[in-house]
Amino acid sequence: MTDRRFTPSAWLLPAASLLVSVLLWQALAASRLHLGVVTFANVPSPVEVLRAGWDLLQSPKLLFHLGHSLVRVFAGFAAAALLGIGLGLLVGRARWARSTLLPPLEVLRPIPAVAWIPLSVLVFPSSEVSMIFITFIGALFPILLATIHGVDSVDERLIASARSLGARRWQLFGEVIVPGAAPAIITGLAIGMGTCWFCLVTAEMISGQFGIGYYTWESYTLQNYANIVVGMLLIGLLGMGSSALIRFAGRRAMPWQRGGA
Amino acid sequence: MNAPLHALQAQTGRVALSSVSIRVGSGADAFTAVQEVDLDIAPGEFVCLLGPSGCGKSTLLGALAGHLQPAQGRILLDGAAINGPSPERGLVFQHHTLLPWRSVIDNVAFGLKMRGQPRAARHAAARALLELVGLGGFETRYPAQLSGGMQQRVEIARVLLGQPRVLLMDEPFGALDALTRLKMQQLLLDVWDRFGTTVVFVTHDIDEALFLADRIVVMSPRPGRIIEDIRLPFARPRDASLSTSADFNTLKRHLLALLHHDADAAPLPRLSPLGAVRPHELQFAI
Numbered sequence: 001m002t003d004r005r006f007t008p009s010a011w012l013l014p015a016a017s018l019l020v021s022v023l024l025w026q027a028l029a030a031s032r033l034h035l036g037v038v039t040f041a042n043v044p045s046p047v048e049v050l051r052a053g054w055d056l057l058q059s060p061k062l063l064f065h066l067g068h069s070l071v072r073v074f075a076g077f078a079a080a081a082l083l084g085i086g087l088g089l090l091v092g093r094a095r096w097a098r099s100t101l102l103p104p105l106e107v108l109r110p111i112p113a114v115a116w117i118p119l120s121v122l123v124f125p126s127s128e129v130s131m132i133f134i135t136f137i138g139a140l141f142p143i144l145l146a147t148i149h150g151v152d153s154v155d156e157r158l159i160a161s162a163r164s165l166g167a168r169r170w171q172l173f174g175e176v177i178v179p180g181a182a183p184a185i186i187t188g189l190a191i192g193m194g195t196c197w198f199c200l201v202t203a204e205m206i207s208g209q210f211g212i213g214y215y216t217w218e219s220y221t222l223q224n225y226a227n228i229v230v231g232m233l234l235i236g237l238l239g240m241g242s243s244a245l246i247r248f249a250g251r252r253a254m255p256w257q258r259g260g261a
Numbered sequence: 262m263n264a265p266l267h268a269l270q271a272q273t274g275r276v277a278l279s280s281v282s283i284r285v286g287s288g289a290d291a292f293t294a295v296q297e298v299d300l301d302i303a304p305g306e307f308v309c310l311l312g313p314s315g316c317g318k319s320t321l322l323g324a325l326a327g328h329l330q331p332a333q334g335r336i337l338l339d340g341a342a343i344n345g346p347s348p349e350r351g352l353v354f355q356h357h358t359l360l361p362w363r364s365v366i367d368n369v370a371f372g373l374k375m376r377g378q379p380r381a382a383r384h385a386a387a388r389a390l391l392e393l394v395g396l397g398g399f400e401t402r403y404p405a406q407l408s409g410g411m412q413q414r415v416e417i418a419r420v421l422l423g424q425p426r427v428l429l430m431d432e433p434f435g436a437l438d439a440l441t442r443l444k445m446q447q448l449l450l451d452v453w454d455r456f457g458t459t460v461v462f463v464t465h466d467i468d469e470a471l472f473l474a475d476r477i478v479v480m481s482p483r484p485g486r487i488i489e490d491i492r493l494p495f496a497r498p499r500d501a502s503l504s505t506s507a508d509f510n511t512l513k514r515h516l517l518a519l520l521h522h523d524a525d526a527a528p529l530p531r532l533s534p535l536g537a538v539r540p541h542e543l544q545f546a547i
Contacts, residue, residue, distance in 0.1 A: 160328050160535050161358035164346040165372040165423060175371070179362040256362045256403045 022046050044226035052226035053233070061215070066234075068210040069200060072128070073242070076135025077196045084140050084192070085185060088147020093177060105144065113138035113199040117206055131203040131211075138199030139192035146188020150181030183257065186250035190243045197239040212238070273339050274426040274459030276302040276325065281334035282484075283320050285536045294320040294532060296484035298334070302427075307453060307460045309470035309477045313520055314531050317485025318463045319431050323534030325461060326352040326429050338426060348372050348423030352534065355432045357412035359404040365415050366391065366400035372423040390418040393455075394448065410441040417452065427459045431534050434469070443501065446472055450499065467516045471509055472499060479519050489519055 029045035044052070056062050087105075090097040116137050117130075124130040154177055162176045204213030216231030251257070283295040294317035302308050310318040323329040324336060327346040336343045338350065346352070359368045366387050367374075373383035391397055394414040404412055413433055420428060433449075434442040446469060453460055464470050470477045471493065479489035491512065495503055503509055 155358070156535055157354055157356075157358045157533075158360065160326075160346065161352065161354070162360075162371070162375075164326055164328075164348065164350070164352045165419065166348045166375040167371075168375070171375055175375075176360065179360070182362075254362065256405065 042225055044229055048226040049229045049233075052224070053230045056227070056230055065210055065212050065215045069204065069212040069238070072132050072135055072211065073196050073200050076132045076200065077139050077193060079132075080136045080139035080143055080192060080196070081189060084143030084188070085147050088144045088185075089151060089173070089178065089181070092148045092151025092181070093173070109141050113195070114202050117203060121207055127207045127209070131200065131208060134203040135196050135200045138195040142191040142195055143185070143188040146184050146191065147181060150184025150188070151177055153184065154180035182254055183250075186246065186254070189250075190246045193243045193246055194239055197235060197242070201235055272304060274304040275339050276300070276427060276459060276461070277337040279335050281321070281324065281331045281336060283317070283324050283329055284332045285320055285329070285532065293332075293484040295324070296486050298485070298487055300478065300487065302459055302461065305457045305459055307473060307475045308462065309474035310461065310463045310480060311467065311470045311477050311516065311520070312465065312480030312485060313482050314465055316480045316482050317532060318480050319532045319534045320536070321485065322352070322429050322431050322461060322463050323536060325427065326350050326534055328352075328534055329536050349426045351420030351423055351425035351428050353413070353416050353420055353428070353430045353433045354534070355435045357404065357409075357416045359412060359415055359419070361404055364400065365396065365402050365404065365407070368404065368415060369419045369422055371419060386422060387418070390422055391415070393452065394418045408441075409437050410445055413437070413445060414448065417449070421452065421456065425458055427461060428453075430460065430462045432464055433462075435464070435466070442469070449473065450497075454498070467513055467520070468504060470516070471512060472503060477516070479516065
């Protein structure tokens with residue numbers, strides 16, 4: 001498997017596909033194609049985007065916006081991870097928690113995080129906190145549900161064996177249930193990280209003053225069309241990077257899965 | 262190191278079941294898996310519970326382990342009622358239940374960790390048992406990196422470290438290939454010889470029961486009842502040549518007849534020592 005990564009066909013085709021996509025974009029933007037339903041008249045070309053990206057890279061604005069967004073994502077995600085994993089373990093294991101905590105959560109779950117924006121602006125006087133709250137809501141449910149699912153899927157026989165070997169309630173939790181649910185929790189965290197960025201960008205566009213989502217929207221209102229795409233690409237990059245970071249941390253924390261079946 | 266242990270354990274490990282019935286499942290799906298079982302097992306005895314699939318022999322084992330409660334009757338170990346699972350009644354399943362996230366040595370030492378023993382002491386004890394089951398040198402592997410036979414050997418070592426009075430085994434070699442199974446049976450007899458622990462061994466394999474046991478208890482299909490209790494006349498130590506002896510084959514024919522007296526009935530699904538599989542009340546999708 002490691003060998004295949006270095007054969008030409010494994011990277012040549014994807015690279016060629018990417019290149020063709022960029023060229024197509026360049027052609028559409030340069031020709032200012034107008035098809036009635038969709039028009040490329042105002043779409044910046046890759047070259048313009050590259051130039052705008054380069055400019056942003058050298059201006060202090062980049063770090064400023066990125067910093068704000070990262071702090072919000074980190075705060076919202078950390079809160080969602082703490083609460084989601086904690087509640088998930090509780091609901092997954094304790095019958096009373098399942099029957100008391102789950103019903104209200106089930107009612108809230110189908111509400112998209114974006115629909116929380118108006119209410120959260122009303123509830124939290126600080127727009128900063130309201131944006132973090134939206135990010136938190138977005139990540140909470142994927143993490144919560146993945147944790148419940150992970151706890152449910154722990155092999156009953158492992159639990160029985162551990163009890164036969166003398167594990168008590170809390171030991172069972174730390175030794176069997178949490179590690180058994182860990183792969184599902186990591187998946188939930190990676191999905192939650194994705195929704196975190198999605199929600200943050202939306203919240204920043206609506207009520208933000210700084211941040212990468214705000215930057216993207218501001219570029220639109222200021223008619224810096226190339227910067228819109230720069231913002232979009234940055235958001236994609238950050239989302240991808242942070243999800244990859246979680247999966248990497250997951251693999252490091254679960255070495256038994258590497259050699260595993 | 263095992264001589265005093267052996268002497269000590271010869272005194273313990275007496276199992277007494279009196280009119281034990283066990284019901285499995287809940288609501289409309291509940292059924293009587295084990296009915297009115299009376300059984301006395303002497304300390305150090307090797308008893309095989311033999312019966313067709315789904316006859317309740319694993320259910321009985323689950324009750325001995327403390328994972329299931331009898332609906333009626335009493336189960337005593339050395340005169341004391343069984344109350345929940347405990348290391349003194351070690352349970353081995355058909356498929357290993359080693360923790361995938363723990364190395365071999367940490368799996369074996371798990372019971373001692375639960376009792377708060379320091380790492381060095383529990384690793385030393387675990388290492389000695391791994392040597393005993395022929396797995397010295399595999400301490401740092403993860404369970405997924407071992408073969409099925411090795412996984413079961415680790416499992417046996419782990420259970421033995423709790424110094425059980427009874428070893429409860431639920432078709433522990435049922436998933437292994439024929440050759441590995443023979444080796445494991447020999448290994449188990451060697452280990453049993455050293456520790457002198459009472460063994461209750463569930464199987465539906467007649468040859469296995471004849472090779473291993475002091476005594477074979479045959480159970481009927483559901484609801485499981487004892488229909489025969491045979492004390493085997495074979496001397497120990499035993500080896501593979503036993504299976505070609507005339508006595509062996511006479512008994513084998515007898516047991517085959519017992520197990521096949523209603524061969525036309527549809528086979529029942531395998532039961533688990535943990536009772537009915539618990540359906541999850543809630544299902545979601547993300």
